[in-house]
Amino acid sequence: MTLREVCSTYDISRRAIQGYEKAGLVSASGKNKYGHLLYDEDSQKRIVRIRLFQQMGFRIKEIRDLIDAPTDILKTALKKQIEKRKEEKERIEYWINETYKLIGEL
Amino acid sequence: MTLREVCSTYDISRRAIQGYEKAGLVSASGKNKYGHLLYDEDSQKRIVRIRLFQQMGFRIKEIRDLIDAPTDILKTALKKQIEKRKEEKERIEYWINETYKLIGEL
DNA sequence: TTGCTCCTCACGTCACGTGAGGTGGC
DNA sequence: TTGCTCCTCACGTCACGTGAGGTGGC
Secondary structure: OEHHHHHHHHOOOHHHHHHHHHOOOOOOOEEOOOOOEEOOHHHHHHHHHHHHHHHOOOOHHHHHHHOOOOHHHHHHHHHHHHHHHHHHHHHHHHHHHHHHHHHHHO | OEHHHHHHHHOOOHHHHHHHHHOOOOOOOEEOOOOOEEOOHHHHHHHHHHHHHHHOOOOHHHHHHHOOOOHHHHHHHHHHHHHHHHHHHHHHHHHHHHHHHHHHHO
């Protein structure tokens, strides 16, 4: 898969992937004869996993520590992050309610 | 209330409020004899409202357009934003589920 | 004079966004 | 030669974070 295909398949910007490469999180598996970047299945899986980590609120630096960490450490970190995200959901609910209140007062 | 008191009462950083001032969203109502910044009740309410808008996902520039907007425009914008935040909640739920799946596969 | 608090800049941070300038096949 | 796509920098963005350097009352 070329960079363009990866971007459209997984809905990630070219610049974002470039950022992951700069951070040392992934690297293209090679280039085709035109010099276009190529990503094999492993690279793609890695990118998808980076995306999941980001959506769970991890920073790039944290992802760098986690992506190749032992399974038990990774599991612990993920479970902890799930709790954080649940709290964030509650915070969003709180502010939605505050907004309803404000609308009522207007 | 001094800046320090506003910060601790509403749990907002000094730098954040400074940012609001620079953006023209609020200004201190005055200074005391020591030159310390003071915020009266109106300023405080304004800061609280800015915070609510931020928590609802509005950008500083958007808040600048909304904070003194007519009631009906404000209401419409808030209702629209509530929908956006609900979608964000769903996205968080989605990624939490994806994370549970990943944990199961590890 | 020493400490403490507050003030006002101003550079740093984070994860990209958005071009700029250059290359290669058609 | 012209268009199009892709590449690799590199400055810009956003909302503060984090000092730096200076002031004033105790």
